[in-house]
Amino acid sequence: MSKGLFRISSTPGKTLLWLLLKNDLKKVKGELGIDLAGGGMLNKSLFKTRKYISVDINQIKLSEGLEAYPDAVAINDTIQNYLLKTDDKPDLLVCVQTFGTNMFFEHNETVEVIKNMSE
Numbered sequence: 001m002s003k004g005l006f007r008i009s010s011t012p013g014k015t016l017l018w019l020l021l022k023n024d025l026k027k028v029k030g031e032l033g034i035d036l037a038g039g040g041m042l043n044k045s046l047f048k049t050r051k052y053i054s055v056d057i058n059q060i061k062l063s064e065g066l067e068a069y070p071d072a073v074a075i076n077d078t079i080q081n082y083l084l085k086t087d088d089k090p091d092l093l094v095c096v097q098t099f100g101t102n103m104f105f106e107h108n109e110t111v112e113v114i115k116n117m118s119e
Helices: 012-025 059-068 079-085 107-118
Strands: 029-036 048-056 073-076 092-095
Touching: 012 092, 029 079, 048 059, 059 073
Parallel strands: 029 048, 029 092, 048 073
Antiparallel strands: none
């Protein structure tokens, strides 16, 4: 996806998700935005924070994202490990299409991860 373009999915539900994200994320400004399971940084253009961090276990996707967004910060780690060891206090924290859908996410840890995200 090129910078700033709207994402269209093969399913109406995912397209609605992208539309809501595009509408809502641009309203949040501030210093730090964190995209958990951000991969190739496809949500980066929607963030209006000064600093953007993408946390993902896939280093290849993170590298692809950095090619498009060299001002971003890429952290190659699991969501669980990142949340346990970070002191970052973001103005915006999102995790899109991971819980219940991503085969690399430990689904039995969903409740604990959400708790750590809210803290």
